[in-house]
Amino acid sequence: MSDFFNVPYYWRLSAFYFCYFAALGALMPYWTLYLDARGFDAQAIGELMAIIMVSRLLAPMIWANMMECSGRHILFVRLNSFLALLFFLGTLIGHSYGWLALVMSCFNFFWSAALPQFEANTLAHLGAQAHRYTHIRLWGSVGFISTVTLFGWLFQLVSVLFLPSLMVILFVSMAISSLLVPEASTPEKTTQITPFWQTFKNPSVIALFIACFLMQASHGPYYTFYSIYLEGQGYSRTFIGSFWALGVIAEVGVFLILHRLFLHFSLQHLLLLSFVLSSFRWLLIGYGVEWTSLLVLAQLLHAASFGMYHGVAMQFIRHYFMHHQGRAQALYSSLSFGAGSAVGSLLSGYTWDNLGADFTFGWAALCCALGILISWKGIKHENLRLE
Numbered sequence: 001m002s003d004f005f006n007v008p009y010y011w012r013l014s015a016f017y018f019c020y021f022a023a024l025g026a027l028m029p030y031w032t033l034y035l036d037a038r039g040f041d042a043q044a045i046g047e048l049m050a051i052i053m054v055s056r057l058l059a060p061m062i063w064a065n066m067m068e069c070s071g072r073h074i075l076f077v078r079l080n081s082f083l084a085l086l087f088f089l090g091t092l093i094g095h096s097y098g099w100l101a102l103v104m105s106c107f108n109f110f111w112s113a114a115l116p117q118f119e120a121n122t123l124a125h126l127g128a129q130a131h132r133y134t135h136i137r138l139w140g141s142v143g144f145i146s147t148v149t150l151f152g153w154l155f156q157l158v159s160v161l162f163l164p165s166l167m168v169i170l171f172v173s174m175a176i177s178s179l180l181v182p183e184a185s186t187p188e189k190t191t192q193i194t195p196f197w198q199t200f201k202n203p204s205v206i207a208l209f210i211a212c213f214l215m216q217a218s219h220g221p222y223y224t225f226y227s228i229y230l231e232g233q234g235y236s237r238t239f240i241g242s243f244w245a246l247g248v249i250a251e252v253g254v255f256l257i258l259h260r261l262f263l264h265f266s267l268q269h270l271l272l273l274s275f276v277l278s279s280f281r282w283l284l285i286g287y288g289v290e291w292t293s294l295l296v297l298a299q300l301l302h303a304a305s306f307g308m309y310h311g312v313a314m315q316f317i318r319h320y321f322m323h324h325q326g327r328a329q330a331l332y333s334s335l336s337f338g339a340g341s342a343v344g345s346l347l348s349g350y351t352w353d354n355l356g357a358d359f360t361f362g363w364a365a366l367c368c369a370l371g372i373l374i375s376w377k378g379i380k381h382e383n384l385r386l387e
Helices: 010-037 042-070 073-092 097-154 160-178 196-200 203-218 220-232 237-264 267-287 292-300 302-320 325-355 357-378
Strands: none
Touching (some): 010 042, 010 097, 010 160, 010 237, 042 097, 042 220, 042 325, 073 097, 073 160, 097 237, 097 302, 097 325, 196 203, 196 325, 203 220, 203 302, 203 325, 203 357, 220 237, 220 267, 220 325, 220 357, 237 267, 237 292, 237 302, 267 292, 302 325, 325 357
16 A cells, blocks of 8 residues: 555545535535424425536536636635635524525535546656555545444434534634645646547547436435435434445545556446446436335445546546646536535426335436446547556
8 A cells, every 4th residue: 555655645635535525524414414403395405406516517617717717626625715704604693494495505516626626636646656646535435424424423423403513613624734735846838738629529539427427316316315314214323324335435445446447447447337337326216215225235336436437537537638627627627526416306296205215216317228328339549548
């Protein structure tokens, strides 16, 4: 593992990922439980989660365009981190549907914009060692595991209504960690560089982004209702936290070996595999919730539905948008984590009570099946490998 540390500013970069995803580890599994405890029904929860994601659709590209003028990724990461903290404090003031929709949209407008610019800065620091990206990013997974496990145990002892107060501490840590990371130097642009939107019009690039949209849409039921689903089946919050942690442990595992898989398999084949296993995962959750062994298997498949998928998507984006990393990362975040997650959350909110969990996770599996077809037919670099 000594080669982990042979990258510039390893611990500073890793610290931000740890803090950012520690906050995500509190938000994703427990925010819907918090909303449920506040008395919101499934449709309202789905709408509130979708409203949050809509701001993620707009924010990354807006901030990326501003960053393009200055070329300073970390400056905007810091600004977004502190503004996200400021707006999240609003959750301590009011709890109505309208207030939470407003406050969380403003919060996510800044919070979601921080990560794409940080990703671009990380890849700029790595340079020729870009294949080591997952060795840094895995600390985000460790942060997620830490909070999701701790909070699962904690909310057996205290009310989940304390969640916003605890999350403030995490956002303070994230803002502070952003101050420790230096700005990476970026190569000077030349007149020979292909314009950003010309690259985007490449049919393979369009297919990639559609596939990314579908993958994140398929996660909508999981991120919105998985905790509520398990609690409704009688699982304790400690158990729920452990299940979330298990999924991210599997993610860490694939991050540790993904750079080796890049040497032996094409990016397209790895992307196809992630969609196949993701589809299987949603079917296991939707139809196998009564069997703990099947839920364990489903959580281990998070290694594919996020770990492998995200690592491959990052390398595709780096390959296609070599000189436009900031805007490309923002577009990836907007179309997948923004638009895809918003559509998935909203749709799951309408189908959950009316058509049931099995149907909801069934259409999630169908999204992945469509992603298989698009990745197979649409992405033409089937032999692309990383050296």
